[in-house]
Amino acid sequence: MPDQIAYELSTRYTPYADGAAVLDLEQIAPKSINAFDRPLASLHLALDPGHVGGIWAEWEWRNFRISKEDHWVREGELVLEVAQRIRTRLTRLGAKVTLLREDCRPINPKTFIDYWPLAAAEEVPSTELSLKAQLGHALAVRNRAIHLAIVRGEIAERARLVNEVIQPDALISLHINAAAWPDGDTEQVVDSDHAHVLIFGCLSEAELALPRQQLRLVEKLSNGSGAVEARLGAALGSALIEATGLPASDYQGRNAIRIDPDVPSLWARNLMLLRLVDCPTVLMEPYITNSHSSYARIQKALSARECHEPLPADDILVEYADVVVAGVLRAYERH
Template sequence: MQKGLSLLILFFFLNVSLSCLFAMQKLSPLAPPPDWSKLDQFQETITKDEFVQLINTIYSPNGSFWRYTIINGNEVTIYSDIEHNELLYRLRLAPDSESQVPLKANWISNIKTRGEGPTETKPLKGFLICLDPGHIGGQWAKMEERYFQIGSDPPVIEAELNMNVCRRAAHFLEDAGAKVVWTKKNFEPVTELRPANLRADALALLFPFENQESLPDRFSDEIEKKILLTAERLFYRNAEIRARAEIVNRINPDLTICVHFNADKWSDHPTRKELVPQSKLVIFVNGNYSEEELVFDDQKWDLLYKLLSRTSVPEVEVSEAVSKEMEVVWNYPPENYNNWSTAYKIGKSPYVFARNLLANRIYHCPVVFVEGPYMNAVDAYDRIIAGDYDGNKNINGKSLKSIFVEYAEIITQGVISWATSKEGIVVQQ
């Protein structure tokens, strides 16, 4: 009896301790606690100079990352807090390039290790490419705020536009020899969670300093509306992307392409007169972690994993190759984010920016996040509502191919141009 009681007391305190430990974790919404031991594979795989250069030019150009770290010789110590009291991890840096441990997965030189390799007619043979059509669509499109309709025109549902592009791109990429996989092929969520499952998470976000167990079961109608809206956003902006990440990270493709259309701000009930005059284009790669984001330990881990696995090199190179095709085909200007700290200009192309999006952060492979023309721009709207089609169609007096075909061709040609330009990737005759 005494022994049983002792075990019960031990079990109780162990659970309390584990609960306290979990509560102490500074985690983003729905993020699992990071496994820091998974970074052990990167010990001594990077020199101090390269590590510092990648932090300062891509991942934390505002310097926020350094508030959580101490570099002492060839060791980087990462802390949870800026006071450096809560140790998270120690990373050993290579003393020099000669003693640097080779990466197990090198996205640059080892992309071409499958099968017979590329040929003149199959320049992407051996590549595994994942297509990630943005948003859910279907019955969820209005909840996602990715739906609008002008008068009696066909509705514009971004998830359907993205899917059209991916279907075309899959065909073109496969014709070029690539193996194509998807995060989703329909208009249903990948995640099994629904807004109703995320009420507790929504409450924790809305009332972070309250004892969650003491909160009432029901609030005023106004607060209940905020709770529902927060739970819905956690569903489609967070849980959905995390479910897709499980697919991507299990497959481990050479490259993931996130396909989206963009839009400019306008009213809740738009008319054709409100269409903006011109689209602008942008491609995002992972980086530019803000001070507010690096408060979270999981985002510190994500930054380090992306940096240490060197995904930035192919991400920037593929993005620049795709943006070059965009400029040639569409000739739309790049986005201008001079007054928006969330995006940071990197690389040579004016179209490529570093931004810490959930998808390009937690997908562990190289990720290119492409934003196509504005859905509500004069130069794209009529082509969008014309739908997808083969051949050419007369649109506003011009004979034009489907905008979805064009978008898919831009992506495919960009990837081919990048792949065939890489040193060490030999095209067989």
């Protein structure tokens, strides 16, 4: 920056005097950046680092490592760093960026105690009076209440916050995908690694029959979010495949559908967050955390952070942030 200022002093501001000798260039930090350098100046984007992480990672079933020497892989923590990196980059490009969480605590003000009656109603009590049976039931109610608080209640609260308070132009929800463990064996990584992005759609007949889901479908059809989701989703989906070189994920069955023949990584699916949020929303699902390739890259990334070493050139979290920045620019850039 001082070089640029010195250049401007000598060619424009003090061309016939030695401005650089008089002024302390290190002290000069230009505040307003040229509008042409801020292509996203009118964009307000919300970022949802998916899940919670920290002490809740185990309850979210998003906490694993292959061997005892490895770093724990916690999706909620990885995507929080990705969100912070995206915010830094997009803010420099002029966008206003709001994160739905800044640490590994739930934003849902309700705790599992608040969900206890609901959990108790869902878990059928044992008719057996033995201590073992009764303790087993109490444990099941507690586990259900925690799940309701940090998964379902948390997603509902995030959607409410976006709809009622933040009201951004769009929301990007950041996740990292994982594959089912082969034969339930957590010691075994899988071969297949792939990536995709999701937008709202693909309601089943049973879902369509529910009045609350019908209302959401009508809202999403009438509020104009659909076309933006398709455009932003296509931009993020194509940036994702180009940058990672991964194949597009494939859904078997009828719970998701491809909507753009040019972007095979873009799928429509009826996920709770995608349904509940009013504004255009895209959910990212790059990488398979428990695949050979991505697991190794995540371990490398976590080691570098733990040892305060320079990040690897192919750092997976930096790559993820780059993908989102590239996709957002592709979708919104005015120049």
